[in-house]
Amino acid sequence: MEAIKTMRHSVIENPCHACMPLGAILAFKGIQGAMVIIHGSQGCSTYMRRHISEHYNEPIDVASSSITEPGTIYGGSVHLKKGLDHLIQVYHPELIGILSTCLAETIGEDIARIAAEYTVERDMGAYPLVSVPTPGYGGGHSEGYFLAVRHIIARIARPVPKHHRINVIVPHLTPAEVREIKRIMDLMGVDYILCPDYSETLDSPFARPYQKIAGGGTSLQELAMMGGASATIEMSRCVETHLSPGRYLAGTFEVPLYNSPVPVGIEATDLFVNLLKELTGQPLPDVLQRERGRLLDGMIDSHKYNAEGRAVIFGDPDMVLAVSSICMENGIVPAVAASGVHSKALELEMQTLTAGRTDVATVTETDLAVIRDLAVKAEANIAIGHSDGRYLTEREGIPLVRLGFPIHDRVGGQRLVSVGYAGTMMLLDRITNCLLDSKLSAYRPRMLKKYYSEPSGKF
Amino acid sequence: MKTDRGETLLKARTGFIRTKGERMPTQSCEADSVSGSVSQRACVYCGARVVLNPITDAVHLVHGPIGCASYTFDIRGSLSSGAELYRYSFSTDLKEQDIIFGGERKLAAAIDELVQKYHPPLVLVYSTCVAGVIGDDLEAVCRAAAQRHGIAVLPVESSGFAGNKSEGYRVACEVLMRLMEAGNSPLPAMEPGINYLGDYNLAGELWIIGGYLRRMGVKLNAAFTGDSSLKALQTAPAAAFNIVQCAGSMGYLAKRMQERYGIPFFHVSFLGLQDSADSLRLIASATGDEEVMARTEELIAEEAGQAEPFIQAYRDKLSGKKAAVYVGGGFKAISLIKQFRELGVEVVMIGTQTGRKEEYDEIHNLVEDGTVILDDANPAELERFMSRQGADLLVGGVKERPLAYKLGVAFIDHNHDRKHPLSGFEGAVHFAREVYHTVCSPVWKYVKQGG
Numbered sequence: 001m002e003a004i005k006t007m008r009h010s011v012i013e014n015p016c017h018a019c020m021p022l023g024a025i026l027a028f029k030g031i032q033g034a035m036v037i038i039h040g041s042q043g044c045s046t047y048m049r050r051h052i053s054e055h056y057n058e059p060i061d062v063a064s065s066s067i068t069e070p071g072t073i074y075g076g077s078v079h080l081k082k083g084l085d086h087l088i089q090v091y092h093p094e095l096i097g098i099l100s101t102c103l104a105e106t107i108g109e110d111i112a113r114i115a116a117e118y119t120v121e122r123d124m125g126a127y128p129l130v131s132v133p134t135p136g137y138g139g140g141h142s143e144g145y146f147l148a149v150r151h152i153i154a155r156i157a158r159p160v161p162k163h164h165r166i167n168v169i170v171p172h173l174t175p176a177e178v179r180e181i182k183r184i185m186d187l188m189g190v191d192y193i194l195c196p197d198y199s200e201t202l203d204s205p206f207a208r209p210y211q212k213i214a215g216g217g218t219s220l221q222e223l224a225m226m227g228g229a230s231a232t233i234e235m236s237r238c239v240e241t242h243l244s245p246g247r248y249l250a251g252t253f254e255v256p257l258y259n260s261p262v263p264v265g266i267e268a269t270d271l272f273v274n275l276l277k278e279l280t281g282q283p284l285p286d287v288l289q290r291e292r293g294r295l296l297d298g299m300i301d302s303h304k305y306n307a308e309g310r311a312v313i314f315g316d317p318d319m320v321l322a323v324s325s326i327c328m329e330n331g332i333v334p335a336v337a338a339s340g341v342h343s344k345a346l347e348l349e350m351q352t353l354t355a356g357r358t359d360v361a362t363v364t365e366t367d368l369a370v371i372r373d374l375a376v377k378a379e380a381n382i383a384i385g386h387s388d389g390r391y392l393t394e395r396e397g398i399p400l401v402r403l404g405f406p407i408h409d410r411v412g413g414q415r416l417v418s419v420g421y422a423g424t425m426m427l428l429d430r431i432t433n434c435l436l437d438s439k440l441s442a443y444r445p446r447m448l449k450k451y452y453s454e455p456s457g458k459f
Numbered sequence: 460m461k462t463d464r465g466e467t468l469l470k471a472r473t474g475f476i477r478t479k480g481e482r483m484p485t486q487s488c489e490a491d492s493v494s495g496s497v498s499q500r501a502c503v504y505c506g507a508r509v510v511l512n513p514i515t516d517a518v519h520l521v522h523g524p525i526g527c528a529s530y531t532f533d534i535r536g537s538l539s540s541g542a543e544l545y546r547y548s549f550s551t552d553l554k555e556q557d558i559i560f561g562g563e564r565k566l567a568a569a570i571d572e573l574v575q576k577y578h579p580p581l582v583l584v585y586s587t588c589v590a591g592v593i594g595d596d597l598e599a600v601c602r603a604a605a606q607r608h609g610i611a612v613l614p615v616e617s618s619g620f621a622g623n624k625s626e627g628y629r630v631a632c633e634v635l636m637r638l639m640e641a642g643n644s645p646l647p648a649m650e651p652g653i654n655y656l657g658d659y660n661l662a663g664e665l666w667i668i669g670g671y672l673r674r675m676g677v678k679l680n681a682a683f684t685g686d687s688s689l690k691a692l693q694t695a696p697a698a699a700f701n702i703v704q705c706a707g708s709m710g711y712l713a714k715r716m717q718e719r720y721g722i723p724f725f726h727v728s729f730l731g732l733q734d735s736a737d738s739l740r741l742i743a744s745a746t747g748d749e750e751v752m753a754r755t756e757e758l759i760a761e762e763a764g765q766a767e768p769f770i771q772a773y774r775d776k777l778s779g780k781k782a783a784v785y786v787g788g789g790f791k792a793i794s795l796i797k798q799f800r801e802l803g804v805e806v807v808m809i810g811t812q813t814g815r816k817e818e819y820d821e822i823h824n825l826v827e828d829g830t831v832i833l834d835d836a837n838p839a840e841l842e843r844f845m846s847r848q849g850a851d852l853l854v855g856g857v858k859e860r861p862l863a864y865k866l867g868v869a870f871i872d873h874n875h876d877r878k879h880p881l882s883g884f885e886g887a888v889h890f891a892r893e894v895y896h897t898v899c900s901p902v903w904k905y906v907k908q909g910g
């Protein structure tokens with residue numbers, strides 16, 4: 001593997017990731033009855049709401065403490081407390097996430113202390129205010145996501161008596177994927193607590209009357225129970241130790257931690273269901289066995305088309321790893337695997353995954369300008385990642401299979417499914433069809449140009 | 460109907476909401492957002508970026524942490540006939556150590572790298588909240604870089620907390636003034652044309668209006684800032700007069716240019732048939748040229764003649780419907796009231812993020828009794844008043860769209876991200892068609908049957 005380490009220059013050109021509090025908002029959207037307030041200027045919260053609602057096509061209500069200039073000098077705790085009052089009056093949340101921003105952290109606001117003061121001043125007893133320090137400069141949205149999940153669990157989980165349920169921590173997937181993972185676990189008879197569960201909240205059905213906070217999400221009772229679970233499955237190979245909710249549960253409550261990759265691709269899905277088999281003692285149900293067989297059948301049908309694929313893959317580290325594995329399984333070269341955030345784990349996992357290959361470049365803490373250069377050098381013929389990679393198509397003619405976050409120039413990003421055997425099949429078909437489309441739309445003129453010549457001569 | 464617990468209205472917000480015809484104190488506006496109210500407003504940086512972003516050959520460099528740049532990466536529909544550099548999103552990506560030790564060196568290095576790579580005539584460096592708080596001296600860094608590279612490098616003092624979007628407009632206008640001053644090399648003798656302020660060439664709107672002007676025989680000198688370049692902007696001081704469309708963002712620049720260069724200005728609007736025709740006549744008569752006036756009448760007759768049958772057909776389908784409007788500035792809100800009237804649609808709720816006092820007065824004069832007027836509204840208020848007023852559609856931006864849809868209400872995208880023009884006679888037809896497409900869609904039939 002070509003060892004392209006973090007590529008640093010003095011400027012980021014076309015960012016590949018969003019900032020930390022955005023990921024934290026997503027995590028809180030997976031908690032029942034939760035609302036979020038961002039401690040900072042109004043603009044951050046508005047931009048994040050806009051960014052998220054474009055992808056999900058759902059109203060994303062997030063409050064801001066709306067710090068103004070005097071607040072940056074005298075401190076913004078008054079703003080935050082007033083903001084909490086207003087938020088509670090209008091939304092009646094069951095839990096409130098308090099997130100900081102670059103501004104709040106820079107001027108030295110201690111949101112945990114302000115939250116504690118507020119609880120006392122308003123005589124709120126054990127009401128769950130969950131503060132998470134998420135300066136945007138502290139990391140990308142994938143990091144903010146895990147940090148928030150960890151803080152939520154740390155705040156709510158209790159040392160309850162041991163029970164047989166299994167904690168399942170999912171990374172930032174689509175709501176439809178969370179539903180698919182739940183379906184697989186239901187089929188296998190697993191009794192689980194899934195967190196954060198945004199399968200309904202970020203993809204809510206049309207219904208009247210309108211709910212200001214969409215129904216669904218991991219409940220406070222479930223969160224409290226997580227401390228007594230028989231195991232935690234954390235679907236992330238790339239989460240850093242200090243951000244990992246599973247590590248927290250293992251460290252604090254001694255819940256055994258099983259790390260599983262995101263179940264995209266046949267190998268990763270096998271690992272996931274085998275783990276479930278092991279933990280529950282249940283066999284693989286016939287339905288899933290047949291889905292696996294159908295996936296194999298499809299992989300065979302498509303393998304020759306896929307053999308021509310050279311992919312540039314970019315996005316959250318876990319997503320990049322998952323897509324790289326499905327590429328490797330199907331003979332597509334993951335020629336460039338890139339993430340906007342720094343991720344040692346992704347680099348190491350990619351080394352293992354692509355051991356012995358010299359035509360694969362992994363790069364983290366990078367931007368879309370670098371990714372574009374690498375893709376051109378690597379002669380990539382397919383891009384897999386979020387909408388911000390559209391210049392790969394617009395400028396370089398590399399078609400883009402949209403996956404991950406954000407997808408703002410197509411509908412349905414929240415409904416894509418790439419996990420499990422059935423989801424893997426859907427993703428693989430999208431990839432194969434993209435390769436086929438390039439091939440079929442160009443091959444007549446190409447062949448004509450390459451091989452045809454006007455008949456000439458006497459005989 | 461949803462039963463309201465009556466608690467969704469915050470006391471701190473009462474002065475910002477009024478109903479025409481009810482005795483109430485005057486509209487509060489131009490104030491800071493209420494903490495925790497879930498305001499739909501954006502920041503100073505956002506406002507400055509809206510105004511300056513369409514300058515196509517500039518490097519737009521955001522000095523701050525990554526997010527501020529990620530959220531503004533090529534999100535606007537301004538089109539260019541030349542350079543494409545403005546679509547890129549550049550950030551100094553400030554990290555913790557920069558916040559401790561300052562980001563000036565990083566900024567200087569970023570400018571150097573970008574100038575080497577892209578050779579732009581202009582670099583605009585946007586300040587963000589963090590850059591503002593750590594006290595980086597953007598002015599000094601930019602001045603030094605300008606000297607090093609012999610090009611224009613200007614700071615945009617747009618720290619987000621220093622006000623809201625309208626403050627950002629003002630900041631941007633100051634930058635534009637500086638750009639014009641910097642181009643103070645003697646202007647080439649040329650026929651005086653007019654400048655067009657407050658059009659961002661969304662989906663080619665500037666080109667539509669520019670086409671009309673050409674047919675009238677009026678020379679368009681510089682446009683602020685749709686499809687503009689540094690060079691074009693620097694010719695602006697030579698203009699005979701300025702026309703101003705989006706007054707919220709550019710009214711200030713018009714005043715400054717009048718003070719500085721003695722260029723008179725007046726307001727125009729190209730939203731709707733009536734406004735478009737009125738505005739073109741105004742421009743023609745300002746030239747004082749009989750021929751121009753005659754050509755303008757021809758143009759209006761032709762264009763309006765083509766558009767009217769369409770508008771009439773849509774009015775037949777839409778008349779009696781009720782609209783809610785929640786947009787960024789007052790100019791757009793006022794134009795929409797008139798434009799909906801052309802379609803037989805009544806505006807029953809109307810609000811803006813950053814409308815000014817004069818604009819609210821005009822809105823108040825234009826709407827019917829019973830219309831709810833809101834400043835800096837939030838989703839809870841929009842939901843409440845749209846439902847109470849029985850709105851059939853909402854006009855708004857990206858964040859408002861899903862709310863409307865979840866309430867089963869039609870929606871019109873009237874923001875900087877849209878991909879179809881709404882200006883001029885054709886724009887009026889597009890608008891009417893969009894209203895028809897959304898209000899009369901078959902999907903609502905299933906929704907009315909209960910979700």
Ligand code: SF4
Nearest residue numbers: 041043044502588619
């Ligand atoms: S940090 Fe400031 S400038 Fe950047 S998005 Fe937030 S409010 Fe706007």
Ligand code: SF4
Nearest residue numbers: 019044102136526527
């Ligand atoms: S990077 Fe920081 S300042 Fe910018 S949007 Fe994110 S939290 Fe706000």
